[in-house]
Structure formats: structure tokens, C-alpha cells
Amino acid sequence: MAEIKLTPEETALFLKGNSRSRRAFMAAFGATAAAFSLAACSKGSAPAAKDGGKIVIEGSEKAPLKFYNWDTYIGETTLDDFKAASDVPVEMTLFASNDELFAKFRAGNPGYDVIMPSNEYVTRMAEAGMLQPLDHAKIPNMKNIAPEFLDPDFDKGRKFSMPYTWLVLGIGYRKSAMKDGVAPDSWKYVLDSDQYKGKISLLGESMDLFRLTFKYLGHSVNDYTPELLKQAEAILVKQKAFVKNFHDDNGQDLLLSKEVDIVIEYNGDIAQVKKEDDDLDFIIPKEGSLLNSDCMCIPKGAPSPNNAHAFINYILDAKVGAAISKTILYPTPNAAAKALMDDAYKNNPIIFPPADKLAKCEYGKFLGQEYAQSIESAMNRVRAAK
Amino acid sequence: MQNWFENKRFFWATMLAPTVWFLAFFVAPMALVWAYSFGENAGPVNIAITGTFGNYAKAFRPEIIQVLSDSVVLAFIATLICLVLAFPVAIAMTFADDKTKSWLLLLIMLPFWTNLLIRTYALIAMMRTEGFINFSFAFFHNIAVSLGFNLGDYVPMELLYNKSAIVIGLVYVHLPFMVLPLYAALDKLDRSLIEASLDLGAGHMTTMWKIVVPLALPGIAAGLVITFIPAMGAYLTPDLLGGPNDLMIATLIERQFKRANDWPFGSALSFILMYVTLIFFALRTFFEARGGKVSAH
Structure with missing residues (x-):
């Protein structure tokens, strides 16, 4: 080309x-x-x-x-x-x-x-x-x-x-780096597992990251209770040890340069880098995702x-x-x-992406100012946690 | 001074533009932000100035204190490294001949011609797993292996996305801020004092420590302050080079104004940064005043 x-x-x-x-x-x-x-x-x-x-x-x-x-x-x-x-x-x-x-x-x-x-x-x-x-x-x-x-x-x-x-968020990954060739069809691989320790990049955008964590926990992206937020925060604090960085919507670049093997990214971004490197792919996890x-x-x-x-x-x-x-x-x-x-x-x-996968995806709702601020504070705690 | 009244019109004619600029584009916006820092969100766009200290109280949450202290520590380490690296450079510039001097100055200024973002991405290209540094090490590693050393496979160093990456980035960006005031101070230094010191039997190191460094103290202080302040407020560098644990204060402020849409808290954080800055300025003035007294005796 x-x-x-x-x-x-x-x-x-x-x-x-x-x-x-x-x-x-x-x-x-x-x-x-x-x-x-x-x-x-x-x-x-x-x-x-x-x-x-x-x-x-x-x-x-x-x-x-x-x-x-x-x-x-x-x-x-x-x-x-x-x-x-x-x-x-x-x-x-x-x-x-x-x-x-x-x-x-x-x-x-x-x-x-x-x-x-x-x-x-x-x-x-x-x-x-x-x-x-x-x-x-x-x-x-x-x-x-x-x-x-x-x-x-x-x-x-x-x-x-x-x-x-x-557009829809999902997991972009390097096929050859996946253990036993298994596609990462769950948010677990990026949010709650050390399988790809040090080779994971998460979305830095706090609201979307928390929404996906809610989704992983079996809730709607728009389910919001202080308990759920706390639970999601705990998961992210724990996962942070295995995460390389929080990216600024340049996850596809990190994937392409082999800095990481698995990222949370938008479908369009991964479609783009797949043109350059066919070893990359994109999947919407089975729990569903965010539109x-x-x-x-x-x-x-x-x-x-x-x-x-x-x-x-x-x-x-x-x-x-x-x-x-x-x-x-x-x-x-x-x-x-x-x-x-x-x-x-x-x-x-x-x-x-296939319709059955999209059927499980939802739009994020604007749930008010205080909600946005409490997510932002939770993200600050995640980032500052030792 | 006797012409003061006569020159008043001239004085104001020249001062009008800067004064208006200063009031309209510095004092007024800062006052506004300061007022916001005592406000509360009343709806998605409205801020009610209620005189609350709630925003400042929020800044004492443990995670915010953590971010603030991380910022101070990282900026401090970067500033010290800058000082250690910049001092010999400034000395070299001072004692170089005029032609070399202007070349050195040009080299120091050169990075300013390139956008900070581009420079930071250049650093990323150097330091990432498949970057030039790891490539070079892998190259020499493979040579060593081919010469029969049993070193095993080359394991790339994790250079990016941690605190050292931030410090390297901050030093890289802020080094000129340290070199220039040091050079300005050293250049004014009376060379005969150095000659006297050497003539009277002091070695080069002693002369450096007892004569050059004390005389350059104002320059060192200026360099420390002028490097530390922007390093502490750095936004791009920690954002791009930092790892999951590395959040600095500027990013935190940016998020308040954007995603969290919490301008009052963002304003309070900005002013906390400003207060910290003022403390460092006060310290500098204090030490200068003390230094002045010492030399007066």
C-alpha cells in the first residue's frame, strides 16, 4: 500500500x-x-x-x-x-x-x-x-x-x-502474545488478572474505565451505587500493580510498538493499526461494552x-x-x-462488530455532576494508591 | 528624580499598555480563579461564590496530599539533578572563548525551538521497549553473546511509565532553565578572585567550593526556583511518561476543569500550587537576605 x-x-x-x-x-x-x-x-x-x-x-x-x-x-x-x-x-x-x-x-x-x-x-x-x-x-x-x-x-x-x-470500546490485543492462543473475551484479562502482567494498558479516561469495570462486575455501565463504585475502585487498585500505564487514547500505538500486548481501545483505532500489523485484533468482551x-x-x-x-x-x-x-x-x-x-x-x-456482541453494549448516561465528580475522585484514589 | 513630574506623561504613555495588559489578562483572571476557589457548583455551568473553604478542605484528602507530595518530590529530585548537570556546563560556558560560548548558548537554546510535545515523544521513542536505548543494548548484548559470553537472551529494560521516566523527562525539559541563570551569575564573577585563590595555594576543587560556588549562590538560588516551579507544575511530561502510580498535580487540576467539571475545586488546587510556589519564593528571598547580611559583615 x-x-x-x-x-x-x-x-x-x-x-x-x-x-x-x-x-x-x-x-x-x-x-x-x-x-x-x-x-x-x-x-x-x-x-x-x-x-x-x-x-x-x-x-x-x-x-x-x-x-x-x-x-x-x-x-x-x-x-x-x-x-x-x-x-x-x-x-x-x-x-x-x-x-x-x-x-x-x-x-x-x-x-x-x-x-x-x-x-x-x-x-x-x-x-x-x-x-x-x-x-x-x-x-x-x-x-x-x-x-x-x-x-x-x-x-x-x-x-x-x-x-x-x-464507536465501541473493546480489547485490542496481539494475537501471538495471547496465552494458548485464547482471545481475551472478558474484561477480566485487563481488569482483574495478572496473566498479562506489565503488558496491559488501561484507558486513562476515568468515567469510561469505571463504567467498563461496572460491566465486568455484571452491572449496567449506568448502574451506580457508592458500594459498586467502591468495589470497582478496589479492583482497579489491585489491578494497577499489573498495569503498564493508563493511556490517553493512544492504546493502538502502544500495541503496535509492542509496548503492551493488550489494551482497552476503540474499534476504529484497532481497525487502523490492524492494517499495519495483522497480528493485532479487536474483541468486544462477553460482558458487553460501552458505546x-x-x-x-x-x-x-x-x-x-x-x-x-x-x-x-x-x-x-x-x-x-x-x-x-x-x-x-x-x-x-x-x-x-x-x-x-x-x-x-x-x-x-x-x-x-457482530450484532450479538453489540446487543450487550450500552451508551453511558450523564448521571449528573456529582456522579462525575465522585468517579473522578475515585480515579484519583486509584492513581494515588500505593 | 527631579524630572519625575515632567516625565509623568511619558512614564504613563509607556506604562499604559503593559499596565492594561497586566490588569486585564493577569490580575483579573487570577482574581476570578481565586474567587472560584471559594465557590460551589450550582448546576452544570453556574458557580456560586459562597466563601466556602470546602474546596481547600477537599485538597487535604489523603489521595490529593499524596499527589501533591509526589509532585514536590519528583520536581525536587529533577531540580537537583539539573543543578548537578548544569553547573559544569555553566562553568564551561563562562570560561570558553567568545565563539565557543555563543555556540554553547545556541545549543542550550536549541530545544526551545522544538515543541515540548515533540521532544517528549522523541524521549518515548528513545526509551520504549523497542526504543533506541534498548536496541543499542540488545546490539552490544548480541555481540557479547556471539563472542562466546553466556548471557542468555536480552531482556529489554523497562524505562518508560515509571517515576524515573518522569524525572528523566523533567530534567531533559528543564535543564536550560538551570543553565541560563547559573551562566548569568558565573559570567559576572570577578575572575581575579579565582586567580587570587589559585595563586594563594588553594587547589581547583577548593577554589570551586570556597570561591566560585558561594559567589554563584544567587544564580544557584534563581536556577533552583526557576527550575523547580515549572517542574512541579509539569503537565505533559508526567502524563506521557508516567506509569499507573504517577499522577502529578497539573493533571489533577486539568481533570477538575474538564472531566469532573468542578471548577471551584480545580481553582483551589491551582491556588494551592500557587501558594506552594510563593513559599519557595519567600524562602529564596529569606536566604538571599541572610546571605546579603553575611557578606556585609
Whole structure:
């Protein structure tokens, strides 16, 4: 395969290795995938043709649309195509983490029309009064969304958000390093066992790590009692002796460089490094796991809500969605778009894990401020424990 | 001084910009953070300034004290190593000829041209299991084995993700902060004193300990402070090089502002860091004042 050229920004993100990296990596990954899928789908696939290729936005504000997105998280020509179709230019700026997004909106909407928080942050921002309800009548392409994404717990009835991507946590591992060739099909191998002593890397993100520990203990990721928290804390304190480090969403890199043999990571990240080293693989443990989903929302006080609705509807179009997926290579919740993708994407068992495994996975819920803080304190105790 | 009234307008014309800057972008935000440290979370975005000391009380939980003391100890060790490494460098720079001096200075400044993140990742590439250090050792190990020494298989050293990795990282990053003030102090040193000491029969080591080091004390103090403070507040280095047991205070603060969304507690922790810093400054001033008295006698 041809060498993937990263832009300096992508290289920096790759080096930084935080949550952005997963998107930067996927973009690099996507660049090659796009290269061999170009034959199937000519570049800049036709935008949603309406009214002779044009989109007429009722009550368009005639102002540029301000779009706040993750880095390397949109199709190559998506924004230009939207401008060509609707005459509304899109000005995209980037954020690096949900916490950054949330912090930016603490003092009110700085002027954005469309933003992209992840599942539980949709709840958090809605609760903080930062989002405005979506007018579903203006988003007819909602019909393209796979039914299982239409009524998530974090946003019942999709009142505030439309799904853009989803991803799932699991265990990434080096096949040749597994004892007796047994795949690590339980969280036990990373959370409660010394079998891979010194070769384990856990997720540094405290909330997700605790949620997975709850899952390992046979609870829902959203079950929360002080006793359960204490139990999970004890497990992590004990396991810490066998752990190499808590990674910053760069677990795939640690795995690839043989620093560790087994990590908690996102499916997309492992799919990416598997292209470089076929000895790696990904599994969703039998206990089930944690889902994430990035969603498009309109913040309260958006200057151009009509344009924003039109833009969200445009993104949910089958062809537009497929073009985006070809670039970013994340699992798409858009059934119509997925149907247009090639088999290498559709049938990748890491990008789209088996349905019976996914059935046991859940979204993390935002359970309030105090909950977040008590998990954070528990994590501090885990890290400081001797 | 007699021109003070005449020059007042000129004085304010030049001082206006820095004063406004200082007030708007330093004093005001710090005051805000300080006020937050006495506040409580009232909802996801609102902070009520209630005058509570609860946030400071939270900082006395054992795990927070642990993190704080770990930070102080790691920063202290790194600072001492910096001093030991930087002193000979500063001496060499002082006594080098002008051309060499400027080259040495350039070498010291060079790392600042590269982003800290990139430098830290370079360290990771050096130190990881399959990194350059282990590669080199494995290479020599294999040569030794091929020469008939029975050493068995090379077992890679675990260099990353522990406290020594953090200290190495901190020293690497903060060494210039130590070299520069030392050099500034030594460069001003009156060479005739050294010559006198050597002429009067003192050896090189004695001259170093009895003449150079005491005269360089202000520079050493400045170097210690200027190295210790950023080392204690280091964020990237411990985050990237540390292992499961190694949490430093900056990471803890970052988490309060982000994930935990507990700005009041984060503010309190920031100010605790600030208070610790102020204590070290006070100590420095105290020792300087004492040192001044000693030399006045």
C-alpha cells in the first residue's frame, strides 16, 4: 500500500496521541481507503439533488453556517458541495474534546449553528440549556438513520441530536502474545488478572474505565451505587500493580510498538493499526461494552437555525453520508449511506462488530455532576494508591 | 528624580499598555480563579461564590496530599539533578572563548525551538521497549553473546511509565532553565578572585567550593526556583511518561476543569500550587537576605 502522507497538523495530533488522534488516524486511514474506492464512486459525489441539484432552504438566514466539529471528521468535499447546492457557505472550526466543547459553551453560545457533542454530552448540554430542540419536519432524511439509533437513552426521541457516527470500546490485543492462543473475551484479562502482567494498558479516561469495570462486575455501565463504585475502585487498585500505564487514547500505538500486548481501545483505532500489523485484533468482551456516538446538535442562540436544520438534513443524505464515511471510516448510523459503501468497510468485523456482541453494549448516561465528580475522585484514589 | 513630574506623561504613555495588559489578562483572571476557589457548583455551568473553604478542605484528602507530595518530590529530585548537570556546563560556558560560548548558548537554546510535545515523544521513542536505548543494548548484548559470553537472551529494560521516566523527562525539559541563570551569575564573577585563590595555594576543587560556588549562590538560588516551579507544575511530561502510580498535580487540576467539571475545586488546587510556589519564593528571598547580611559583615 502506498505511504500515507499526513499533514503537519495530523502528525502533531498523532504525536499528541489524545482523543483527537483517533480521528487523525482514521483520516489517514481513510485517505488510502478513499483512494481505492474512487473508482467506484467518483470524487465529490453528487449532493442531494433537490429542485435540480439545488437545495432551497425555507427562511434561509443568508449567513455563513458556523460549524463546530472534531478535527478530520468530515468528507473531503462535503462543505463545498453543500455551498454549491444551497449557496450557504460553511465555516468550520475544530474542537478536540467534549470537555473543551462544553467549557466553550459555559458562558453562552459563542455563535455556532451546528455542533458535534458525543452521546452523554448531548444530555449534559441539553440539561444545561445549551441546545435547542430540533424540528424533525425540517430533517426528512432522518428516515435514513438505522432504527436502533432513533431512540437512544441519552436523547429520547432524538429531540436534540442527530447521529453522525458511533464507536465501541473493546480489547485490542496481539494475537501471538495471547496465552494458548485464547482471545481475551472478558474484561477480566485487563481488569482483574495478572496473566498479562506489565503488558496491559488501561484507558486513562476515568468515567469510561469505571463504567467498563461496572460491566465486568455484571452491572449496567449506568448502574451506580457508592458500594459498586467502591468495589470497582478496589479492583482497579489491585489491578494497577499489573498495569503498564493508563493511556490517553493512544492504546493502538502502544500495541503496535509492542509496548503492551493488550489494551482497552476503540474499534476504529484497532481497525487502523490492524492494517499495519495483522497480528493485532479487536474483541468486544462477553460482558458487553460501552458505546459512544457523536451527534449533530443545534446550540441555543444559533444565528442561523434554518440553515442549521438544512445542513443536518444534508449530512444525513445517503450519498453525502457515504462520501463522509469513505473519508473518516467510522461506523455510520446512517443505514442508507452504509448500503452504498464497499464491502471492505461494510464487512469489516472490527468496524462493524457482530450484532450479538453489540446487543450487550450500552451508551453511558450523564448521571449528573456529582456522579462525575465522585468517579473522578475515585480515579484519583486509584492513581494515588500505593 | 527631579524630572519625575515632567516625565509623568511619558512614564504613563509607556506604562499604559503593559499596565492594561497586566490588569486585564493577569490580575483579573487570577482574581476570578481565586474567587472560584471559594465557590460551589450550582448546576452544570453556574458557580456560586459562597466563601466556602470546602474546596481547600477537599485538597487535604489523603489521595490529593499524596499527589501533591509526589509532585514536590519528583520536581525536587529533577531540580537537583539539573543543578548537578548544569553547573559544569555553566562553568564551561563562562570560561570558553567568545565563539565557543555563543555556540554553547545556541545549543542550550536549541530545544526551545522544538515543541515540548515533540521532544517528549522523541524521549518515548528513545526509551520504549523497542526504543533506541534498548536496541543499542540488545546490539552490544548480541555481540557479547556471539563472542562466546553466556548471557542468555536480552531482556529489554523497562524505562518508560515509571517515576524515573518522569524525572528523566523533567530534567531533559528543564535543564536550560538551570543553565541560563547559573551562566548569568558565573559570567559576572570577578575572575581575579579565582586567580587570587589559585595563586594563594588553594587547589581547583577548593577554589570551586570556597570561591566560585558561594559567589554563584544567587544564580544557584534563581536556577533552583526557576527550575523547580515549572517542574512541579509539569503537565505533559508526567502524563506521557508516567506509569499507573504517577499522577502529578497539573493533571489533577486539568481533570477538575474538564472531566469532573468542578471548577471551584480545580481553582483551589491551582491556588494551592500557587501558594506552594510563593513559599519557595519567600524562602529564596529569606536566604538571599541572610546571605546579603553575611557578606556585609
